[in-house]
Amino acid sequence: MEYNQIKIAIPQAEEILFDLYNIQGTASVLPGEVDFNFRIKTSNSEGYILKISRPNEDDNYLDFQQQLLQHVEANGTQLIAPKVVKDKNKNATSTITDSFGNERKVRLLTWVSGRVWSSVNPQLDSLRFSLGTQCGLLTQALQGFTHAEAQRDFVWDVAQSLWTKEHIHVFPNEEKELISYFQEQFEAKKPTYDLLRKSVVHNDANDNNVIVSKELINPTVKAAIDYGDAIHTQIINDVAIGCAYAIMNHNDALDAALPLLKGYHSSFPLQEKELKHLYNAIAMRLVISVTKSAINKIEEPNNAYLLISEKPAWEVLKKWRVIHPDFAEYSFRTACGFSAHPNEIKFNEWASKNTFLLPELFSSINKEEVHSIDLSVSSNWIGHQQDFNNLDQFQFKIDQLQKEVPTKIIAGGYLEPRALYTSTAYDTIGNNGKESRSIHLGIDYWLPAYTPVHAILDGEVVIAINDAGDKEYGGLIVLKHQVEEFEFYTLYGHNTLKSISKHSVGDLILKGKKIAELGNYPENGNWAPHLHFQVLLSLFDYTIDYPGVAYLNQIDVWKSICPNPNLLFKSAALLENKSLTNDDIIRYRKQHLGKSLSLQYKTPIKMVRGAGQYLMDQFGHTYLDTVNNVAHVGHENYNVVKAGQDQMALINTNSRYLHENINELAKELIETLPPELNVLHFVNSGSEANELAIRMVKAVTGEKDMIASEVGYHGNANMCIDISSYKFDGKGGHGAPEHTQIFPLPDTFRGKHKGKNAAHKYAEEVQKCIENIQHKGRNVGGFIIEPIISCGGQIELPEGFLAQSYKLIRKAGGICISDEVQVGCGRLGKTFWGFQLHDVIPDIVTIGKPLGNGHPIAAVACTQKVADAFANGMEYFNTFGGNPVSCAIAAEVLRTVKRDRLQENALKIGTYLKSELNNLSTEFPILGDVRGQGLFLGIELVDSELNPLAKQTDYLANRMKDHGILMSTDGPDHNVLKIKPPIVFTKENAEELLLYLRKILNEDFMKLQS
């Protein structure tokens, strides 16, 4: 029958509703494969769903549906589920005749309010977990329910999915190959699959059948609706169906499946043997889906619903194909709390009964004990990454260490997150941004090149690579060992190619026989000589590049597949685990560190290493840093680190002794400043710089009164707090002190004065401040402002404001200070200092954060006139200010900016980023204003009435962090996202930032405009 002949129109549906149920409501069409479904809205209820069957629908089927719903209502007390509404004559199912004379069955169910899964963005782990939990509860409620119809033949039943084989011809070759692969996998395991537990299950938790709560942050699944596909089948199929849809549109499909599985298992415990079939069941559900789509395209081309999941289903199938089914099973086992590898427990037991001695592995080295070294990302033994990657230097360190511990073998590395794997070959894009394979799965034994390696057990050669094709390992050999009733493998990497070439796959090697010799650089895979020794419980299909390092998110699985090789040798030094958890650190901080110190992010991060524009936590997670303007020329810039280390090794003392470094730094700075600003004082922080600047103001003018901007911040010392409206007008503050005058934040976007004349208006505000001071019978001391107000929300000063204000201040006898603590040293791109953007020359410039690239050094530059007045006979002594180490560091920072043309980089990348952000703001009007200069940008989030959107801003920053991008918020209304990265930031970094901003701006919470 033609689709148009059986279709029910909206007015018809409304009429049927009234006739049968005496309910007046408005209908709208809902998608559906079998029934024609209508959402019914009424004035006095949550609403209903009206389901009108196709002609000649089977009575048994409808009875099954209604009984099932009633069973769920009675047994699933924790569940929300649609309820059956009876018609005027108390029938659960009614019958009507349509205009073509066909008999149609009608049912009315209560509406479950919420959002459908497919409309939810983002679909996070917590949401998939709750989907699993709900599906598990539903399966629990359905235990014991039977009905003849549940045994029907059904194309959507995974157990019956081999019908798809008959349609394989509809696909082109590539797709055919993909589908046949899964069909064969499924068929091969059918005998054990057929024996799995069965019950009636929902069987269709697809993304349009799952109702999610309305909260836009952390929503949960309320219910699975539409029981039309319920069937008596293997319970694991129900899990598989939930997974098949919930993992669509995620980069890492396997990773996306795990929370759902965890949730299901938490409410309906699954069995180990069921998990063996989950990989295939997920695949077969998708195979059914794409096969149905292909058939439907031919049979019912007008029904778009039937094609809805086709594209994402293919995408998942392709991703699924490259996952080893055993690895998937081990991941599923981990998610359900079983040991990932089924033989892990057996191996541990066997290893506990069998101890090997290291001289059995290295018979030419008569050492039994180990000295452990830490090559992890947190290790300070390895020092700077650049030194670590210098092979000669690293070898030297190993040799030196060996001299200190001559009777021990230097070893370590199991489960170490290693910072050295920085090649992009180790990166992938997971469900939350970039991930790196960085967790080391073996133990490295650091021994001289050509040290022989011996078999510690009889074994069969399963891999022998001797052509250096494997760059990572050099000469590699893997042996298979059969012990008791299981087998495992030992892997030996970084050997000479010659020693490996003696072996072929299939060779039997007896315990004690020499199997390899440690390779020397570069034959051994590009590192100092060592053996990478790894135990494997599964080889999977690897023939060459067996992973020696794993992704962090898979580590629970990999550490079971590759247990600690030290379980064999039991070296005491490798048994210790000294590391503190983040909770330990937080606990101590809370007890013993200042109570007003805060921590960034809801889940604080422990950063252990920096590299350029990146930071790494102790687990080896790498974050792109878009907020740290202190690490101006890049975190742990090698030359800067070296400059500090070298000088530290010679002398560090105070500035009362002669030293070139202080003069060198002064020269470097003076070169960047206008000739008028040619006297320097070195201090240790931005606060100290401003504190000194205020003392200078007092010395020059004899006045105490300062004028500063609303929401300005100038430091944590007493006088600095007194001029920081950001602090004294904020939490815990008591307003402006007697000697401080505050003018309104010169913000032309949402401030007091907007438009063309704003600069003048704000200058008038400064004049008012001057007059206020004069009315009190005093005179102006100084005026302080940042060229772009950072805590104020990256506010660019209106053009002309600074020049006009300086004029007014000077006319009143005051001194002008430019606080360049945030913006200075080339960050703004067009000019080296912020005040230069405004064509003014301050009397005093304070310089902080970027100058030491993380080392505490700051400076005050002033005119001769100011310096002379300050030098009134009282000595200015600063214990640390201007010490040779700090000066060596700061001079190198300035040289680096110059040498590496970083000011130009800030201009180029900043201009690109700002223009792309502006484009983004046309796409997402919530980004009300994009402002700033160079790599000092701000994005202000507002609604259509310019009201600040602090919650969205906070959400955006936190979600960016979830994707490995560090951002922070600022501004009086906390609605400005600030961007001020190390100025080595690249175009690729900017593109990555834009990519994830766009992704998150599309999330539901960002669309909420209030």
Ligand SMILES: Cc1ncc(COP(=O)(O)O)c(C=O)c1O
């Ligand atoms: C504009 C401005 N001035 C001064 C300071 C104080 O610098 P420090 O924290 O180094 O004392 C800061 C610090 O954030 C600042 O942003």
